Amino acid sequence: MSVLKNTRLELKVCGMRDETNLQELISLSPDFIGMIFYSKSARFFNSEPIPLPKEIQKVGVFVDETFSEIIQAVMKHNLNVVQIHGNESDVYCSELKDFFPELKIWKVFSVGEDFDMGELLNYHCVDAIVFDTKGKNYGGNGTKFNWEILQDYPLQKDIVLSGGISIDDLPKIIEMKQRVPQIRIIDINSRFEIEPGIKNIKLVKEFSQKLKELQ
């Protein structure tokens, strides 16, 4: 546990779709950059692949996508991580893993008032658990859930903390990490936008610097 407690929190910036904005973000070297491959999202990434430096991992976000579409996207965009944000089963995850053993699979759980941590126990082959807030859309709702429920997290797998995170949340994030060391990655999105899909790079930079300073 103590080893986990001392690991650095990593940063994922999600929902990028504009090439110029993306190039500006790359200069900040976040650990992960996410693109939404869900056509109903205002952040839908529908462009040709954009190469990232090898230090930055590329995350593709999908919602109940067909297996063949995911396979094509992983190969075309050279994805390191697939974040599945819908109602995908554990069987679906394990088939994906069998197809791409090197691919990391993150399963999203959308936390509402009736959330049951027991649901996580049904997923055996995922590499990390993303906790997002249940809302009107599958993701990108810009709202936080009650992080206290993470005290009951039953697994040792990495947690990606997501859902409405803003710059004001940094002190609380650091405090939560002390109590729940499995929190490894902070996922930011709509609270850092000028408009859907376009990030305020200055604000992301401020967040990234403060995150480094605080740990």
Ligand SMILES: O=C(O)c1ccccc1N[C@@H]1O[C@H](COP(=O)(O)O)[C@@H](O)[C@H]1O
């Ligand atoms: O952002 C979207 O439009 C989106 C659409 C469909 C699935 C996932 C989506 N985004 C994911 O939601 C989290 C939380 O976003 P927010 O901070 O609440 O705006 C985001 O990081 C994406 O992984």
